[in-house]
Amino acid sequence: MKKPLIVANWKLYVTDLESAVISAKAVARAAGKTGADLVICPPTPFISNVAKAVGGKGIAVGAQASSVAEGEKHTGETTAEMLRSAGASYVIVGHSERRAEGEDGEKIAVLLEDAVAHKLVSILCIGEKMRDQGGEHFAVLETQLRDGLSRLSSKDAKRLVVAYEPVWAIGKSAADAMDTRALEETILYIRKVLAELLGRAPALSAPILYGGSVEPANAQELMSAGVSGFLVGHASVEPSSLIAIAKASFTKSNNGTKKR
Ligand code: 13P
Secondary structure, three states: OOOOEEEEEOOOOOOOHHHHHHHHHHHHHHHOOOOOEEEEEOOHHHHHHHHHHHOOOOEEEEEOOOEOOOOOOOOOOOEHHHHHHHOOOEEEEOOHHHHOOOOOHHHHHHHHHHHHHOOOEEEEEEOOOOOOOOOHHHHHHHHHHHHHOOOOOHHHHHHEEEEEOOHHHOOOOHHHOOOHHHHHHHHHHHHHHHHHHHOHHHHHHOOEEEOOOOOOOOHHHHHOOOOOEEEEOHHHOOHHHHHHHHHHHHHHHOOOOOOO
């Protein structure tokens, strides 16, 4: 059984280096007892220190975004190469909060291609802004997958994680997260599209995470929809909450049998 993958997207919730390092160390102390693989994505300036704080403790560090820039004359950009050198091994690509600022399908495809070329595991975020009875949201997801993966070679698919984050469910509370049955249906749909785009084997092995108001209270229930883990925003900032989500995910993925 593969371990659940729990990715903490700290967004801009953590605004100073000292707090970032203290939280990362607290997560690192408890991570080994969760049964899950953990990734912390702090704000970019904290990546290097967070990587040192969790180094060797089985937690990976990721970036919330990267840029693609050829040559030196691009003031203010942070490339995948730099992120890797600072200690990141993951990167989030195409988060809805960045799509809202203008990242489109073509740009996301280029970012993903570049990130995997620099050996970063790339977490491609997809998700509809709203749902309707007519099922329009499935077409939105298919387009986002087709566009985002258009430059990914099948040999690089091993560095792909897909995060399904319905925009309407982000930043709320456990009661507002997605219904488990609807989530299960959506995960099956995403796997089907992945199989069409990448072939069966990569589609089956790519982890598919859910993100959108995951909290300790609903993590176990949401895992039963067949997700591989979670991309967690607000509830990932408090170390005890992140650890509780990781433990609940592990418990569910092992049918309630805690192997500890
Ligand atoms: P919340 O967990 O705060 O809903 O955020 C989800 C998210 O956007 C993670 O990338």
